[in-house]
Amino acid sequence: xKYLLDTHVLLCALxxxxxxxxxxxxxxxxxxxxxxxxxxxxxxxxxxxGKLAVPGDVFEVAHASGVxxxxxxxxxxxxxAALPAHHSDPFDRMLIAQAVAEGMALVSGDGKVGRYDVAxxx
Numbered sequence: 001x002k003y004l005l006d007t008h009v010l011l012c013a014l015x016x017x018x019x020x021x022x023x024x025x026x027x028x029x030x031x032x033x034x035x036x037x038x039x040x041x042x043x044x045x046x047x048x049x050g051k052l053a054v055p056g057d058v059f060e061v062a063h064a065s066g067v068x069x070x071x072x073x074x075x076x077x078x079x080x081a082a083l084p085a086h087h088s089d090p091f092d093r094m095l096i097a098q099a100v101a102e103g104m105a106l107v108s109g110d111g112k113v114g115r116y117d118v119a120x121x122x
Contacts, residue, residue: 003031003121004070004099006108007039007091011054014061019109027107027121034070034104035062038094076101086115 005013012020013028020028027033040059046052055061063069072094080090080097087093092108096116099106105119114120 001031002034002102002104003027004034004036004095004102004104004106005039005067006095006106006110006113007042008109009107010035010039010062010067011043011058014058021109021122023121024107024109027105033067034102035059035067036070036095036098037072038091038098042091070098070102072098073101083116087112 009020009024011017013024043052043054043058047054059069076094076098079101080094083093083097087096087110089112092110092113095106095108096113096118098104099118100116105121106113107121109122114122
C-alpha cells in the first residue's frame, strides 16, 4: 500500500518522536511512503514566519531515506476545493484530496482528518 505522510508525521519521523503511534511506526518502517509538495510549501511558509525551526535539508533527508515526492496536480487542487468544510487548513485539505485521488492512506494524527472519507493511519 502507498502512504501519504502529513507534515507533522514526517517531521516526527525524522526525529523518531515517541508520540508516533505503533501503527504509524509500522507504516514508516514497511510502507511505500510519499510526501506532498503541499508539505514542502507548508514547511517553507511556517519557517519564513518563524513558526517552525527545522533543518533546511529536511526534504532531502526524507528523500534519501526512501520517501517519494508527490506533486500537486490540477485534479488534486480541484478535489481539495470540493471537499466539505470539516477542516479549514488548506495544507491538510490538499493532503486529504491527494490521498483519496491517488488511492493512498493518509498517515496523520489530526483528528479532523477522520471526518473525511479517506483511508487513515493514526
